[in-house]
Amino acid sequence: MFLEPYFKGQRSGWIEVICGSMFSGKTEELIRRLKRAKIAGQDVEIFKPAVDTRYHDEEVVSHDSNSIPSRPVHTAKAILELSDDVSVVGIDEAQFFDYDLTEVCEELAKRGVRVIIAGLDMDFQGKPFGPIPNLLAVAEYITKVHAICHHCGNLATHSYRLSANKDRVMLGEKDTYEARCRSCYGMGNILDLKPKPLDKDKEEKTLFD
Numbered sequence: 001m002f003l004e005p006y007f008k009g010q011r012s013g014w015i016e017v018i019c020g021s022m023f024s025g026k027t028e029e030l031i032r033r034l035k036r037a038k039i040a041g042q043d044v045e046i047f048k049p050a051v052d053t054r055y056h057d058e059e060v061v062s063h064d065s066n067s068i069p070s071r072p073v074h075t076a077k078a079i080l081e082l083s084d085d086v087s088v089v090g091i092d093e094a095q096f097f098d099y100d101l102t103e104v105c106e107e108l109a110k111r112g113v114r115v116i117i118a119g120l121d122m123d124f125q126g127k128p129f130g131p132i133p134n135l136l137a138v139a140e141y142i143t144k145v146h147a148i149c150h151h152c153g154n155l156a157t158h159s160y161r162l163s164a165n166k167d168r169v170m171l172g173e174k175d176t177y178e179a180r181c182r183s184c185y186g187m188g189n190i191l192d193l194k195p196k197p198l199d200k201d202k203e204e205k206t207l208f209d
């Protein structure tokens, strides 16, 4: 659990990054932190890249429908222009932003803003994603969250794409991606053909419900 640093009598900006694979709860953790800041009466502004229109244009929405209003923006620099007199800035799906995002976040932190960023650390090929690696380097606080591997139940760090589409950006959810641990990810589409252990156990499980 992330505990907010507290500097008595001193206003100080910093950068927090929440990263992990798909289905790891990144956005839920971002929303949790932002909602608590709002409850404390802090001025909070939330941004997401205009490319992410999966659920609702004006909201940061996580997979469990917990949501918070946000502003879609086309460039990282636009965040700077829209963050006057704000004490907390949240940024969701940060991997889709341009590389200016690091500079923008550092500028905000310098102004005394608490910046909280959520994003995928790796793309579907297991490569560092967009500006996230640079943000991890400059952040004061990093939280890596994990999903559960769809095949073996270990901690999952990789987002495995179930279709043959090779575009880096392909928005989707449970029907297009699954979370996998390193070794199941390495087995690639061999696992697509195998029955999943969870399905096999389903009937037995109902006995204990």
Ligand SMILES: [Zn+2]
Binding pocket: 149, 150, 151, 152, 153, 154, 180, 181, 182, 183, 184, 185
């Ligand atoms: Zn696994």
